[in-house]
Amino acid sequence: MAEIWKTLAQTARLMVGVKDYDAYVVSRRRFNPEAEVMSREAFLLRCQEERYGGKSMKKCPC
Secondary structure (H helix, E strand, O other): OHHHHHHHHHHHHHHOOOOOHHHHHHHHHHHOOOOOOOOHHHHHHHHHHHHHOHHHOOOOOO
16 A cells, blocks of 8 residues: 555656656666765755756746
8 A cells, every 4th residue: 555655646746747856866876876866855956946947047026
């Protein structure tokens, strides 16, 4: 049951554009076991910047 929940949660996150941190870590380790891995917080911030334009995005003058 836990595996089903994990799969459903991952699918829901991908549907709204949130990448999976655990899949990122597995991928980095598979490519290079010595590679530096971002913290979960840094990973999520980077994903938000990629999706929403980060610092180059114009701010609302409101």
